[in-house]
Amino acid sequence: EAEVAQSPRYKITEKSQAVAFWCDPISGHATLYWYRQILGQGPELLVQFQDESVVDDSQLPKDRFSAERLKGVDSTLKIQPAELGDSAMYLCASSSRYRDGLIEQFFGPGTRLTVL
Amino acid sequence: GQQVMQIPQYQHVQEGEDFTTYCNSSTTLSNIQWYKQRPGGHPVFLIQLVKSGEVKKQKRLTFQFGEAKKNSSLHITATQTTDVGTYFCSYRLGSSNTGKLIFGQGTTLQVKP
Numbered sequence: 001e002a003e004v005a006q007s008p009r010y011k012i013t014e015k016s017q018a019v020a021f022w023c024d025p026i027s028g029h030a031t032l033y034w035y036r037q038i039l040g041q042g043p044e045l046l047v048q049f050q051d052e053s054v055v056d057d058s059q060l061p062k063d064r065f066s067a068e069r070l071k072g073v074d075s076t077l078k079i080q081p082a083e084l085g086d087s088a089m090y091l092c093a094s095s096s097r098y099r100d101g102l103i104e105q106f107f108g109p110g111t112r113l114t115v116l
Numbered sequence: 117g118q119q120v121m122q123i124p125q126y127q128h129v130q131e132g133e134d135f136t137t138y139c140n141s142s143t144t145l146s147n148i149q150w151y152k153q154r155p156g157g158h159p160v161f162l163i164q165l166v167k168s169g170e171v172k173k174q175k176r177l178t179f180q181f182g183e184a185k186k187n188s189s190l191h192i193t194a195t196q197t198t199d200v201g202t203y204f205c206s207y208r209l210g211s212s213n214t215g216k217l218i219f220g221q222g223t224t225l226q227v228k229p
Contacts, residue, residue: 033217040221041221042222043204043217043219044219045216056216091158103208104164105159108158109157110158
């Protein structure tokens with residue numbers, strides 16, 4: 001069964017350092033999402049790509065966060081510099097094109113970031 | 117922005133008891149999706165509801181969308197230890213297929229064997 005791949009699974013860094021997360025969506029999925037999930041809360045969308053284009057980054061802290069999906073396939077989320085409040089689970093999800101009124105999102109295993 | 121509130125935040129039940137979580141919005145929603153996240157895992161899609169008053173069943177799980185499309189519920193009959201996890205409701209902003217998903221804060225279910 002096809003899955004969304006993410007790496008690394010865990011990342012510990014010191015504040016002010018740069019970190020990067022990678023996501024490889026399910027093959028053929030045009031839409032890719034990056035979410036941040038703080039412990040005890042639901043996922044919050046950071047950025048959404050349709051192919052290589054950003055369609056929503058309204059909740060992305062653009063002073064320190066950046067995301068790209070250059071060839072419309074895999075994607076990288078970067079934080080520079082990391083702050084203590086960035087400690088969270090970073091989830092990547094993908095979905096296929098709108099079909100039959102359903103857009104099911106498939107989530108990857110996530111990257112657990114701890115900023116010390 | 118629009119929020120969905122889920123209640124309760126936590127629920128502990130004895131195995132075999134029923135469980136219900138509610139998802140409420142102050143505004144009309146075009147759709148509701150439910151996800152389950154096991155401890156240490158990632159959200160997994162369960163179901164989508166789009167029609168007023170819609171009821172869907174998956175084995176012991178029953179999902180409802182309110183007549184006014186402002187609330188939804190997930191009911192589990194005769195809980196099992198495999199039902200442990202956090203259940204999130206979410207909705208897609210707008211009617212466009214590119215609208216982002218807004219998640220509730222979730223209901224965490226613990227089942228005592």
